[in-house]
Each structure stands twice: as structure tokens, then as C-alpha cells.
Amino acid sequence: MRRDLIQKNIDLKQFTTFKIGGKAEYYSAPKDIEEVKYSLNFAKDKGLEVIIIGGGSNLLISDDGVEGAVIHTAALNKSKIDGAILTVESGLTVKSLNDLALSRSLSGLEFSGGLPGSIGGACYMNARSYNGEFADVVKEATVVDEFGTASVVDKTFLNYSYKYSALMDLNYFIYDVKLELKKGDPSVIKEIYLKNFNDRKSKGQFDYPSAGCVFKNNYQIGVSSGKIIEEAGLKGRVVGGAKVSEKHANFLINNGDAKAADVMKLIKFIEDEVLEKKGVKLERELRIIGFE
Ligand SMILES: Cc1cc2nc3c(=O)[nH]c(=O)nc-3n(C[C@H](O)[C@H](O)[C@H](O)COP(=O)(O)OP(=O)(O)OC[C@H]3O[C@@H](n4cnc5c(N)ncnc54)[C@H](O)[C@@H]3O)c2cc1C
Numbered sequence: 001m002r003r004d005l006i007q008k009n010i011d012l013k014q015f016t017t018f019k020i021g022g023k024a025e026y027y028s029a030p031k032d033i034e035e036v037k038y039s040l041n042f043a044k045d046k047g048l049e050v051i052i053i054g055g056g057s058n059l060l061i062s063d064d065g066v067e068g069a070v071i072h073t074a075a076l077n078k079s080k081i082d083g084a085i086l087t088v089e090s091g092l093t094v095k096s097l098n099d100l101a102l103s104r105s106l107s108g109l110e111f112s113g114g115l116p117g118s119i120g121g122a123c124y125m126n127a128r129s130y131n132g133e134f135a136d137v138v139k140e141a142t143v144v145d146e147f148g149t150a151s152v153v154d155k156t157f158l159n160y161s162y163k164y165s166a167l168m169d170l171n172y173f174i175y176d177v178k179l180e181l182k183k184g185d186p187s188v189i190k191e192i193y194l195k196n197f198n199d200r201k202s203k204g205q206f207d208y209p210s211a212g213c214v215f216k217n218n219y220q221i222g223v224s225s226g227k228i229i230e231e232a233g234l235k236g237r238v239v240g241g242a243k244v245s246e247k248h249a250n251f252l253i254n255n256g257d258a259k260a261a262d263v264m265k266l267i268k269f270i271e272d273e274v275l276e277k278k279g280v281k282l283e284r285e286l287r288i289i290g291f292e
Helices: 033-046 094-103 119-125 186-202 225-231 260-278
Strands: 007-011 023-028 050-053 059-061 066-072 079-082 085-089 138-144 150-154 173-180 210-213 242-244 251-254 287-289
Touching: 023 033, 033 066, 033 138, 033 173, 059 260, 079 094, 085 094, 094 119, 094 186, 119 173, 225 260, 242 260, 251 260
Parallel strands: 023 066, 050 066, 059 287
Antiparallel strands: 007 023, 079 085, 085 173, 138 150, 138 173, 210 251, 242 251
């Protein structure tokens, strides 16, 4: 195994779209499944907690950093194509996946135009947008358990529902994901990607560092969480360098020098205010690491 696979004290801020976070006690960015297994075995042998980072677009990492072994998927980005079936390693960005599908005139991923992050994170979170979700296209995934044993899990196992997959209840590392697409018209596919990307842009989603929506929507209420937060009068609310976006109240933004502690305080404040003023208990979508 290469000697520099496991590193120490690596700054994690650079790997998150929030641009916030402390250091990892141990860090590795495996390049293949053997390096994934080695990283997991290293953590197991040392009794360390494993924290997996994909595109870092749904993460808030504590300013004090992470005790344990961070495994970052950024160097896992190979892909295979067999007709309309794409098998991609988990670190491939959704943007690269979209480009790959378009280059083969494959349709099915248009809903994810402009979605930040990696395919691993999207498969884990069942990321969704514009009337589509990853559950629509994921066929199976190769996962590696904490002992370094790989297996293939199918869609039934993944048990997808709104912003949920069974992987969220397990300590599996997603190594690769198999997606089933269908042949389409490349000019139409491209047009939808662009439309969705431009819609996000026009809503200011890329204006400031953020992690997208912090809270899930509760479809039983019938009003989006963003709207509920807005109605509670919290748009523009500031704690330190963290702010409730003026454009979309479910987005918390890093105004430049936000600490994770600022974001956390703002999240708790929003939760308390919304419960008191609107009687709604918000459920977090953001994955929070390193806080009690
Ligand atoms: C501007 C902006 C817009 C966004 N819009 C949307 C949207 O429209 N819809 C939506 O659903 N989300 C949205 N998000 C949130 C985010 O992009 C998605 O949740 C994305 O799918 C997360 O992927 P990631 O690779 O960044 O995961 P990360 O943030 O790195 O991780 C998220 C979770 O997945 C786990 N994970 C990641 N990779 C693996 C792996 N290989 N194996 C096991 N576990 C893994 C992590 O441990 C963590 O618990 C947005 C974010 C931003 C910044």
C-alpha cells in the first residue's frame, strides 16, 4: 500500500461547499477498492470512527475537527458504460456524471442538472430536484462494510423514500453505483440540464458558500420548510458569519468568515423559533459532524 495513503491533521474546510470545518485526525483519499478496504481496516484496527466525505455539499463539520478516520471519495472517479447502464465510482461528481450521460445520449439524470456533490452522496441521501430523484435511476451499489468486505446491494435493499436510503442507517462505504438510463435526444437532454442549472443560478444558489437546504420538507404540512422559516420572520437572520439567505430561507450561507459554531447556533435558533411561532418541528437534512 502506498505510504502516504493515510495522512494526519488535514484541513477539511477545503472539501466542503460551506468552506467551514476543522481538521481530520486521520485522512485518506483512496484511489481504488483496495485502498478503500485498507482505509477501513486501518480505522477498525485503531478503533476509530469512520467519517465519509463525498462532495461535502451537505455537511457541517465542527470547527474543532473530527476525531477518527475521514475517508474522502474525491479520487474515486472511474466509470464504465454498457449500453444504457453506467457504473461509476462514488467520488465522481454529479456534474461529470451528467456530462458522461450526455456524451452517450443517455437520459434520466436531467433532474440533477446543477446539483453539487458526488454520486456517492447523491445515492446515500437520495438527492432530489425538479421532480426527479436518484432512486429513479440507481439500480445497485457496491458497498464495503467496516471489516473491508465488499458486496453488491440492489434497489430493494436500498429501500429508497423521500431523502432516505437504507444506507443512512448503516456504516457502509459506497464504492460504486450502477445507474440504469435510457437512450434520449442529446439536444433535449442538454436543454433540460441547462434549464435546471440556470434556474438554480437565478435563485442565487451559487452566490455564497452553503450546503443547500438545511431542513427537509414535510409534505404532510404542504408548505415548504423554506416558506415556514420565512413566515417565522427569519429571512436574513444573522449569527456571526452565518446568515439565513435572503433569497431562500432554507439555505444558510457563509457570509465569508462563518464558524461551524455560528451555523449550529443559527440552526438551533431557527428550530426553536419555528416551533414556537409556527408549531412545526423541523427535521434536519444537513449532516452534522463533530458536534455533541
Ligand atoms: C447549492 C446547493 C444546492 C443543493 N441542492 C440540492 C437539491 O436540489 N436537492 C438535494 O437533494 N440536495 C441538494 N443539495 C445538497 C447536496 O448537494 C446533496 O445532498 C448531495 O447529494 C450530497 O452529496 P455529496 O457528495 O456532497 O455528499 P457529502 O455532503 O459529502 O455527504 C453527505 C452524506 O453522504 C455520505 N456519503 C457521501 N459519500 C458516501 C459514500 N461514498 N459512501 C457512504 N456514504 C457517503 C456522507 O457520509 C454524509 O453523511 C444542495 C447543496 C448545495 C450546496
